Amino acid sequence: MATQEVRYTVTDVIAPGGAHEHIHYPGEEYAERIEHHEHGPSGILKWLTSTDHKVIGLSYMITAIVVFYISGIMALVMRLQLTSPHSSLLSFAQFNALFTMHGSLMLYLFAGPFAFGGLANYIVPLQIGAPDMAFPRLNALSYWLYLTGSITMMLGFFVAGGAAQFGWVAYAPLSSATSSPGAGPDVWIMALVLTGFSAIFTGVNLCGTIFYLRAPGMTMWRMPIFTWNMLVTGILILIAFPVLTAALVMLFCDRHFGTHIYTAVGCLHVNGTHMASCGSPLLWQNLFWFFGHPEVYILALPFFGIVTEILPVFSRRPVFGYKGMVFATMAIAALSTGVWAHHMFTTGAVLLPFFSFLSLLIAVPTGIKFFNWIGTMWHGQLTFNTPMLFSIGFLFAFLMGGVTGIMLASPPIDFATHDTYFVVAHFHQVLFGTAVFAGFAGVYYWYPKMFGRMLRDNLGKWHFWLMFIGFWVTFMPQYVVGLLGMPRRVASYPSNLGWQSYNIVSTVGAFIIGISFVFLLVNFFVSWRKPIPAGDNPWDAHTLEWFTTSPPPHHNYTHLPPIRSERPTWDYNHPEHIVVPHGRSARSNGHANGKVKAGV
Amino acid sequence: MKVESLFLIFLGAFFGAIGLWYWFWGYEDGGSVMLLGATFLGFLPGLYYFFWHRRFHGHKYFVVGKIKTVGDRPEDHPDAEMADGAGTIDSFPGSSIWPFVMGMGAFTLVLAFVFGSWLAFIAIPLILTALTGVTAESRRGGNV
Numbered sequence: 220m221a222t223q224e225v226r227y228t229v230t231d232v233i234a235p236g237g238a239h240e241h242i243h244y245p246g247e248e249y250a251e252r253i254e255h256h257e258h259g260p261s262g263i264l265k266w267l268t269s270t271d272h273k274v275i276g277l278s279y280m281i282t283a284i285v286v287f288y289i290s291g292i293m294a295l296v297m298r299l300q301l302t303s304p305h306s307s308l309l310s311f312a313q314f315n316a317l318f319t320m321h322g323s324l325m326l327y328l329f330a331g332p333f334a335f336g337g338l339a340n341y342i343v344p345l346q347i348g349a350p351d352m353a354f355p356r357l358n359a360l361s362y363w364l365y366l367t368g369s370i371t372m373m374l375g376f377f378v379a380g381g382a383a384q385f386g387w388v389a390y391a392p393l394s395s396a397t398s399s400p401g402a403g404p405d406v407w408i409m410a411l412v413l414t415g416f417s418a419i420f421t422g423v424n425l426c427g428t429i430f431y432l433r434a435p436g437m438t439m440w441r442m443p444i445f446t447w448n449m450l451v452t453g454i455l456i457l458i459a460f461p462v463l464t465a466a467l468v469m470l471f472c473d474r475h476f477g478t479h480i481y482t483a484v485g486c487l488h489v490n491g492t493h494m495a496s497c498g499s500p501l502l503w504q505n506l507f508w509f510f511g512h513p514e515v516y517i518l519a520l521p522f523f524g525i526v527t528e529i530l531p532v533f534s535r536r537p538v539f540g541y542k543g544m545v546f547a548t549m550a551i552a553a554l555s556t557g558v559w560a561h562h563m564f565t566t567g568a569v570l571l572p573f574f575s576f577l578s579l580l581i582a583v584p585t586g587i588k589f590f591n592w593i594g595t596m597w598h599g600q601l602t603f604n605t606p607m608l609f610s611i612g613f614l615f616a617f618l619m620g621g622v623t624g625i626m627l628a629s630p631p632i633d634f635a636t637h638d639t640y641f642v643v644a645h646f647h648q649v650l651f652g653t654a655v656f657a658g659f660a661g662v663y664y665w666y667p668k669m670f671g672r673m674l675r676d677n678l679g680k681w682h683f684w685l686m687f688i689g690f691w692v693t694f695m696p697q698y699v700v701g702l703l704g705m706p707r708r709v710a711s712y713p714s715n716l717g718w719q720s721y722n723i724v725s726t727v728g729a730f731i732i733g734i735s736f737v738f739l740l741v742n743f744f745v746s747w748r749k750p751i752p753a754g755d756n757p758w759d760a761h762t763l764e765w766f767t768t769s770p771p772p773h774h775n776y777t778h779l780p781p782i783r784s785e786r787p788t789w790d791y792n793h794p795e796h797i798v799v800p801h802g803r804s805a806r807s808n809g810h811a812n813g814k815v816k817a818g819v
Numbered sequence: 820m821k822v823e824s825l826f827l828i829f830l831g832a833f834f835g836a837i838g839l840w841y842w843f844w845g846y847e848d849g850g851s852v853m854l855l856g857a858t859f860l861g862f863l864p865g866l867y868y869f870f871w872h873r874r875f876h877g878h879k880y881f882v883v884g885k886i887k888t889v890g891d892r893p894e895d896h897p898d899a900e901m902a903d904g905a906g907t908i909d910s911f912p913g914s915s916i917w918p919f920v921m922g923m924g925a926f927t928l929v930l931a932f933v934f935g936s937w938l939a940f941i942a943i944p945l946i947l948t949a950l951t952g953v954t955a956e957s958r959r960g961g962n963v
Contacts, residue, residue: 260914268914351911356918356953363922371929402933409929416925430823430868435893435904439822454830458857471932505849553830556857557837560850570845577837774911779901 270355273771275362276341277669280662282366283333288736289373290324293317295733298726304714314710315384316403320375322387323407326518327414328369330654334521335421335456336365338661339449341669343425345764346443348434348782350774353427354420361420368413375403375410383407386708388511389470391481391503396474405474408467415464422456425449434763436782440545443762443785444538447545448524451552455513455520458556463510466503473498501568508559516555518650520548522657523588526610529664530592532760533607534599540591541785547584547591554581564633571630578628585621589614604758605679609660612687616652620645623698638708641701644694651690659739667753670746671769678742685735692728696721761786820875820895824868831861915956921949 260268266278297317300308309317344352352358375382380401385393389407392398429442429450442450472478479498531538538544558578560569592614601607623645626632636642659682666674700721705712712718756765766788767776780791789796838854841847877888890896893904924945931938 265914267919268916270912270915270918350908353909355912356915359915359918360921363919364925367922367926371926405933406930409933413925413929430820432908433894435899435901436897437894438897439826439895441897454827454860458860462853475932502849505847506853509850509853549826549829553833556834557841557854570841570847573841573844781900783897 268359270351270359271773272340272344272352272355272358273669273775275358276337276339278362279332279340279365280337282369283329283337286324286369287329287333290321290329291733291736293321293324295729297321298722298729300710301712301722302719302726304719305711309710311710312381312384315708316376316382318708319383319386319407320372323372323383323411324369325650325654326387326514327411328365328372330518330650330658331418331514332365332414333654333658334518335418335425335449335452336361338525338658338665339425339445339452339521340421342665342764343446343449344428344432345668345767345771345775346446346762347429347432347437348763348776348779349428349432350776351432352424353432354424357420358424361417361424364413364417364420368410368417371406371413372410374406378402378406388507389503390507391470391473391500394470394474394503395482405471408471408474411467412464415460415467418456418460419464422453422460425453426457429453434779434782437763437787440542441782441785441787443524444527444541444544444548445521445524445762448520448527448548451548452517452520455517455552455555459510459513459517462506463514466506466510470503501563501566504563504566505560508562509556511562512559513552513555515646515649516551519653520552522613522653522661523548525657525661525664526592526613527595528760528762529606529610529660530595532664532758533602533604533610534596535602536595536599537761537786538591539594539597540587543587544591547587550584551581551588554584561628561633564630565637575628575630579625581628582621582625589618604663605674605676605683606660606664606758608680608683609656609663612683612690613652613656613660616648616656616690620648620650620652624649636701638706639701640697640705640707643707644697644701647694647697648690651694655686656690662739664758665764666746667757668764668769668771671753672746672750673753673757674742674746675751678738678745682735682738682742685738686732689728689731689733689735692731693725694728696724696728700725756788756792759789759792761789763787766791820868820872820892822895824865824872827861827865828869829861829865831858831863831865834858834861912956915953917949917953917956920945920952924949 266274269275296309297314300306300314340352340358344350378401380403383389383394383399383404383406385399385404389404394404429446433442469478469480473481481500481503482498483500484498527538527544554577558574558581561574561578563569564571564574603611623641627636627642627645663674663679666672700718701707703716703718703721705716705718705721753769755767755769757769758765762785763779763782764771766780780787784790834854834857838851838858841854842851845851874886875889875891877886893899896903924942926942927938927945928942931942
């Protein structure tokens, strides 16, 4: 049992054994009060029973990174298969299972949980001055559902018939019991039911925490952009994930209980018209993409938030256009819910102008974000530490993915490139740009806060540059080979169409990316064996999490600074830079934009 | 609480407008129903927060007689000091085994759908035990 001295934040322990603690904000009457209290179990029992958001956040991140490495190895095996037109490395069934599991692991079990389960869990309560998430036990349950969901997904490889082979989108009727028999698809469905509930609970927790547990003075318009983005992500989760979970339950019913929700079997046709009781394969696509497109932004917005935290710190400037950033995030989220059928243009059964217009419209708030990111760096005193390099890498990668996204929002281009490697390159650049570049920017940025020790900058730069080069070498040839007509999800291809050379280059790039991630592991190892203490605020950063110790104590804060802008730690550490607006007292100094000097 | 409420009401209004536009243009019922659901998701909590925001500022809804004006919460007040929020924030569990037990129960339950219903005989007791345990823990723990 660890005992820790906590000054005037925790004042009362109700039950022994770490059951419940009443948390108080530091008021003057508590200012000198010192309390000792027990934190509950240690060792393995701590990881099993902890409801501390930091322990749960770390558990999420470690699990997600393991999933990321497993899924990355699958990608390398697939790339090896594609280096020759008729490779015999994998059977068609194995290749189908690998691309299904690669997509499922990366999208459902790495990118999302890493962001909203891992980083947000750890960082959001710290950024708003909260002692924990609003529902700590629900938070722990979310993690266990996520972990068991991940294990359930992997079980697919060990059941008769192998893992699911219908792609991460599981289109009907390919996902029916007739076309995809066996237990593999069933464990895939059940894994997503578990992780779906996990995500919904996390969404509730994020919204509840941000709405109810902010510290005094931390108004909504002073929240860090990362926290804003996580709030919007939480709302998007609550819109999207229940639809997916319900759709999966119906898919399972179709497979096992004789329903025909996604199959047109047994439909009555009267004079060529479907009767009302008829099931529809397109219903699955509508339901899936009503989840699937917001999901893309569930995977993107947290990472936009990470970059928006990092760029100001390493530019020595406040974020440019704070409110513009927030409104752009809201606009992206709102629009993302109205564009689901742009994935279904080629079905011929969707309202093309409606979905095309709204999809193109998303470019506007995204463009605002880009201008603000550039504006933040403009005339700043830039330092190119590893988190900054990864953030700049994100800008390039996401810009390329975004521009090709605008192209694909246009139905004529989409008709020509649908289901080709052009689309594969587009979404990999979007998601790799966000989840990987910005995600690992976040790892390098917040690692010192989480562990109280630094990662090595030189190893980080090796990681970045190899990954950056590998990224372009991998995905640019895929655009070209896609425009040449190579379809996605194929294990072999004709040898006389000139596709092989592009595939070889792409595979070389993928292995460069793979090698870059060895440097991350080495960095973790070196940091573990030869720690360099980080101190509380190694980057001289702005937001509240850098005010507390590294790693933070149980319930996060022993005391809090006055919160008078969205940069409370900067204000506290650099009082000489606070400019009191004319006619206002220093106490009521508002937002930092325009009221705080640019910094040193 | 005003910003929170307006944020959610804005989202609800946006989804409502988009949903109406979509319905009268495309007459596609699946997407329209989902947009209607998203509209409610914005309006229900948004209007609830707006109700409390107004109540905090002395507006009466469903109340007869005097009502105490408490003003903004400390976290909504730009000039708030830490002392303004002094007092109990909430009661937080230090640690709990029950989420783990519940997670294992849910894990076994979904496996029962795939590998055989006999697994439900393990899953359901685990879930019931966890539900009982977490409820008892909450009651023991104080003002949860």
